[in-house]
Amino acid sequence: MTKQPVNQPNTIFPKLESIYEAAERLRGIAVHTPLTENIILSERYEANIFLKREDLQIVRSYKIRGAYNKMARLSPEELAKGVVCASAGNHAQGLAYACHKMKVKGTIFMPTTTPNQKIKQVKMFGKDDIEVMLVGDTYDDASNAAKQYCEEHNATYVHPFDDMDVITGQATVGLEIFKDSDVKIDYIILAIGGGGVSAGVSTVFKQLSPHTKIIGVEPAGAASMKASFEAGHVVELETIDKFVDGAAVKRVGEKTYNICKETLDNIVLVPEGKVCTTILELYNESAIVAEPAGALTIAALDFLKDEIKGKNVVCLVSGGNNDITRTEEIKERSLLYEGLKHYFIIRFPQRAGALKNFLNNVLGEEDDITLFEYQKKTNRESGPVLLGIELKHKEDYEPLLERMKVQNIVYQKLNEQPDLFSVLV
DSSP states (O other), rough: OOOOOOTTTOOOOOHHHHHHHHHHHBTHHHOOOOOOHHHHHHHHHSEEEEEEEGGSSSTTTTHHHHHHHHHTSHHHHHHHHHHHEESHHHHHHHHHHHHHHHTOOEEEEEOTOOOOHHHHHHHHGGGGGGEEEEEEESSHHHHHHHHHHHHHOOEEOOSSSSSSSHHHHHHHHHHHHHHOSSSSSOOEEEEEESSHHHHHHHHHHHHTTEEEEEEEEGGGGOHHHHHHHTTSSSOOOSSOOOOOOOOOOSSHHHHHHHHHHHSSSSEEEEEEHHHHHHHHHHHHHHHOOHHHHHHHHHGGGGTTTTHTTTTEEEEEOOOOOOOOGHHHHHHHHHHHHOOOOOEEEEEEETTTTTTHHHHTSSOTOOOOOEEEOOOOOOOOEEEEEEEEEOOSSSHHHHHHHHHHHHOOOEEESSSSOHHHHHHOO
């Protein structure tokens, strides 16, 4: 989707002077992360692909920049009353670290469903300067509780993205990219969640490098900025796929929307399964541990490969807080997306040798059965089996179906029925 330019003279952008001032505030607080060329990606896409490694930040994401800049702009009286946020991820860690560095009381609201690993990370960065409050089952529950707490205690709410000081802090990523690059940057690719970092970095490049094309990337299951662009105003999605948790929001910010509609040249949507494939490739090929949102920009390269050939391209790796307990889910989603894993309900005839016939005459030499669940029914003619098959090559799928047809196997594909798939698999 290519955005059409819109003339909105009332849009407020972060001032370049303010972004430079934010960079000075962050000196010694946030790491000046490296901008490095990735040879594997460069060869694959026949372009010069550079990665801005915010996954190497002190809290393993860029979020420290916006949180600290916001807090550093508060008055001593405001700081004395404390700061509050709601987050189950990187923003919570960024605020916690900022609170510890500034010795400010922070109260962080997180859903009760937040994994213990994330809660421990927040407490580790914030130490005795923060308090974690577990409220409700969802982010919205935690957010509502956080805002109510702010009203009752007259504390300052630090928004994860829709705040000009936060956007300005995130924009310092753009200053570093511009400073560290020794080539003309043709494309810069930015992940969009609420829109904070995309609004900030795009503002920098529109002023310092106006020829650079700025591409925003959203997960296909949570394309709230794209939906807002198409509607001409901020809209709230009814449902989203939360897998790319660092970039999956139902509603982008008003401020970030107004900036992005002026600065982004295009928005690319990336399927969650493709993100999973990219996470595994980054780890196996480049030893980079990227969270789903951190891999989003690199996953988008496949959808831009013809356009970026021969160009200098920067991808922002926005974070590396990947939960190791999600590894199996990441592998599964990747295999499904790549067409290498398929699930069926197969009705085997209730006779001796039916399964043996399937193994000998249907299953390919390199095909692997990964799931087999069978319960004999009272039906005397056939019995249903839930079967998962992993293929070596996606081209093996059609021959598999053809062999089932030849052997008169009665089957039902589950990959194409998401509701049934989610219940059975």
